[in-house]
Amino acid sequence: MSDSSPGGFAATIPLAPAGMSVTELCFGTSKLLRLHSSRARQRLLDAAYDCGIRHFDTARSYGLGEAEHELGLFLRRHPDATVATKLGIRITASGRWLRPLQGLARRCVDIAPGIRRVLRRTGTPLVAPRDFDVVSARTSLEASRNALGVDRIGIVFLHEPDGACVIPPGLVELFALAREKGWIGGWGLSGNLADLLDVRRAHPDLAPVLQYASDAVTRSRLPQVPAVPHLTFGPFSHSLDAIASWLQQRSPLDAWRRDVDAATDRSTIAGLLLADAVTPPHRAPVVFSTTSVAHLTAATAAAGDPATRARVDRLRDWIGCQTAGGRTGEVGRT
Numbered sequence: 507m508s509d510s511s512p513g514g515f516a517a518t519i520p521l522a523p524a525g526m527s528v529t530e531l532c533f534g535t536s537k538l539l540r541l542h543s544s545r546a547r548q549r550l551l552d553a554a555y556d557c558g559i560r561h562f563d564t565a566r567s568y569g570l571g572e573a574e575h576e577l578g579l580f581l582r583r584h585p586d587a588t589v590a591t592k593l594g595i596r597i598t599a600s601g602r603w604l605r606p607l608q609g610l611a612r613r614c615v616d617i618a619p620g621i622r623r624v625l626r627r628t629g630t631p632l633v634a635p636r637d638f639d640v641v642s643a644r645t646s647l648e649a650s651r652n653a654l655g656v657d658r659i660g661i662v663f664l665h666e667p668d669g670a671c672v673i674p675p676g677l678v679e680l681f682a683l684a685r686e687k688g689w690i691g692g693w694g695l696s697g698n699l700a701d702l703l704d705v706r707r708a709h710p711d712l713a714p715v716l717q718y719a720s721d722a723v724t725r726s727r728l729p730q731v732p733a734v735p736h737l738t739f740g741p742f743s744h745s746l747d748a749i750a751s752w753l754q755q756r757s758p759l760d761a762w763r764r765d766v767d768a769a770t771d772r773s774t775i776a777g778l779l780l781a782d783a784v785t786p787p788h789r790a791p792v793v794f795s796t797t798s799v800a801h802l803t804a805a806t807a808a809a810g811d812p813a814t815r816a817r818v819d820r821l822r823d824w825i826g827c828q829t830a831g832g833r834t835g836e837v838g839r840t
């Protein structure tokens with residue numbers, strides 16, 4: 507691991523199988539198209555860069571195929587940033603039709619969330635079932651390089667494969683050839699860890715790098731992590747809601763205020779969760795996302811603050827008490 511950045515994060519963490527290093531904090535673009543203007547999206551990506559983030563995660567399917575293009579505009583200004591993308595989830599004809607209208611569609615859903623339920627009931631799917639055949643993979647890789655406007659993609663992941671997926675022969679050879687030509691640095695699997703391990707058992711050559719969901723609340727339920735270079739993603743999505751819901755109850759709330767933090771707002775919790783994600787022994791590059799510049803700067807600043815880092819053990823103990831059946835005894839005071 508290299509020297510720390512001024513924020514206290516490891517400046518870079520090597521991912522040897524991809525011949526690259528990534529910053530400890532990485533920004534995910536799955537929700538980027540929730541911002542309705544390209545200007546707002548570029549502002550958010552620039553803010554991530556200003557926070558010291560140099561690795562960006564995307565996928566062919568994000569934003570109905572629009573996220574890579576948007577990230578490409580950013581990469582033109584910041585060619586030192588590294589990027590990972592994913593293949594295997596194709597946008598359907600309906601999804602392609604909706605792509606230019608998604609800003610408007612998302613705005614309508616934001617205003618009236620009930621529309622989402624109606625669309626789910628009546629609508630055709632916007633993404634197709636996973637498909638990892640070699641010709642589609644090659645086409646997807648080429649489309650990603652074009653959309654991102656880069657010669658070389660750092661890592662390409664199979665997007666959410668599981669044990670039931672058909673993995674054809676020839677995929678590793680395609681990736682090896684792409685690496686030889688300088689189109690990619692390396693490859694791996696991204697998704698739910700248990701599923702990735704199923705795929706890895708059958709196809710170890712496809713899994714030199716793993717990227718899997720992990721957060722402070724559910725981490726203890728993950729299968730044993732093999733000694734493979736990895737990134738994690740999703741430090742907030744489950745934990746923020748779980749913690750906020752525990753804090754609705756009197757006894758966990760009292761224990762939180764006494765042992766973890768005087769504040770109970772989501773921004774404080776997010777800062778603690780990001781600090782947890784980069785604090786040993788779980789330390790690995792972590793991919794997170796937000797649509798808010800304020801959330802981004804607050805969470806990264808809090809996570810880099812030694813005072814927040816010092817509370818991570820207490821957060822872990824407090825979560826341990828909640829997951830062990832609601833006990834809220836005194837936790838890890840220092």
Ligand SMILES: NC(=O)c1ccc[n+]([C@@H]2O[C@H](COP(=O)([O-])OP(=O)(O)OC[C@H]3O[C@@H](n4cnc5c(N)ncnc54)[C@H](OP(=O)(O)O)[C@@H]3O)[C@@H](O)[C@H]2O)c1
Nearest residue numbers: 534535536696697739740741742743776794795796797801
């Ligand atoms: N299968 C896969 O390979 C896979 C699957 C999922 C995700 N990923 C990658 O991982 C990235 C992150 O995943 P994710 O977006 O699902 O999970 P996440 O980063 O854990 O959660 C994002 C959510 O947290 C909220 N949030 C962030 N900072 C906050 C703050 N300071 N205060 C309050 N709320 C805050 C965001 O809301 P606001 O926008 O309101 O801040 C957003 O709804 C994705 O973008 C993608 O790149 C990969």
